[in-house]
Amino acid sequence: MPRPADADAGRMKRVAIAALCIFALTGGVASAGKLLTGKDIKDGSIHAADLSKRAKSSLAGRRGPRGLPGQAGPQGPQGATGAQGAPGRDGANAAAAVVPVNGVHVTLCGTGGGGGGCLIDASEATCPAGHVATGGGWESTPGKPALTATVGFNSRNAAGDGWIVAMANNGPAEIEFYAVVQCVKGATTAQALGSAPSRAALVRALRAAR
Numbered sequence: 001m002p003r004p005a006d007a008d009a010g011r012m013k014r015v016a017i018a019a020l021c022i023f024a025l026t027g028g029v030a031s032a033g034k035l036l037t038g039k040d041i042k043d044g045s046i047h048a049a050d051l052s053k054r055a056k057s058s059l060a061g062r063r064g065p066r067g068l069p070g071q072a073g074p075q076g077p078q079g080a081t082g083a084q085g086a087p088g089r090d091g092a093n094a095a096a097a098v099v100p101v102n103g104v105h106v107t108l109c110g111t112g113g114g115g116g117g118c119l120i121d122a123s124e125a126t127c128p129a130g131h132v133a134t135g136g137g138w139e140s141t142p143g144k145p146a147l148t149a150t151v152g153f154n155s156r157n158a159a160g161d162g163w164i165v166a167m168a169n170n171g172p173a174e175i176e177f178y179a180v181v182q183c184v185k186g187a188t189t190a191q192a193l194g195s196a197p198s199r200a201a202l203v204r205a206l207r208a209a210r
Helices: 005-027 053-059 199-209
Strands: 101-103 107-108 122-125 131-140 149-156 162-169 175-184
Touching: 101 122, 107 122, 107 162, 131 149, 131 162
Parallel strands: 122 175
Antiparallel strands: 101 175, 107 175, 122 162, 131 175, 149 162, 162 175
């Protein structure tokens, strides 16, 4: 006797439920396997090449602050001496070298000898040709007594190329002196010309005044 359709449908439903129970008890397919955790991974077994780009980017931290400057290192060894430079050009004053010139030695008699014209005289120092006087004075002749005299004139000559010194001896001993001039290359100036009398005129004036 044929079974009713409702009876067959119920039987199929019971079979399907039993199959699902067996599937669950046996562990299912491979895709439903055990979930891996950090305990299941051996240290050092995963490398950067094994990670995805997204995983790598998630591991990168933000840039840290700039570090402090380090201490200065020790001084290095001295370098080798450089090559000598080329000689420089002559300066603008190279031709203005000072040339000292001594005048004629003049002897003045002492007051103990009776005095007179020999107590007063002058010495003149003249620069070389093409030079002018820039300064001057006098010196005592070495080995002679110290000067005890009155200087009546101590300046450039009228031409500007020499120096004249005139003096009168005030002591009893004979003395000796000479004029000194400092010269440089150059032409005489209008200011120098006529600024002093000649040596002979100067001596005459001083003797007359005494």
